[in-house]
Amino acid sequence: MTQYVHKRFSIDEQDRLLGDLCEVLQELKTAREKKYFLKDLLNRGERLMIVRRFKIAELLEEEKTYDEIVDLLRVSRNTIARVERLLNFGRNGYKNAINKIRQAK
Numbered sequence: 001m002t003q004y005v006h007k008r009f010s011i012d013e014q015d016r017l018l019g020d021l022c023e024v025l026q027e028l029k030t031a032r033e034k035k036y037f038l039k040d041l042l043n044r045g046e047r048l049m050i051v052r053r054f055k056i057a058e059l060l061e062e063e064k065t066y067d068e069i070v071d072l073l074r075v076s077r078n079t080i081a082r083v084e085r086l087l088n089f090g091r092n093g094y095k096n097a098i099n100k101i102r103q104a105k
Helices: 011-027 030-040 044-061 066-073 076-087 092-104
Strands: none
Touching: 011 030, 030 092, 044 066, 044 076, 044 092, 076 092
């Protein structure tokens, strides 16, 4: 994976670029368009990392234990802990996304 160098972009610039990315995703109308964009944007490892984190959040919301998540996804306890911390003390991004997925089903 490409190494991140935080000194190249200020926090404000990072926030602006993230906002631009969100606008692009919003403009893409179909799930297929969004999926293909993300496949072009991210390499396989990056995509896997993102979907695993999202799945960890879903499983934590379902009250699965760390042991169950480790057995199911083969992820580290540190990764689970990071996701759990954001799930509980973050900006509700995981919770909002999980709720939207549940509503869509």
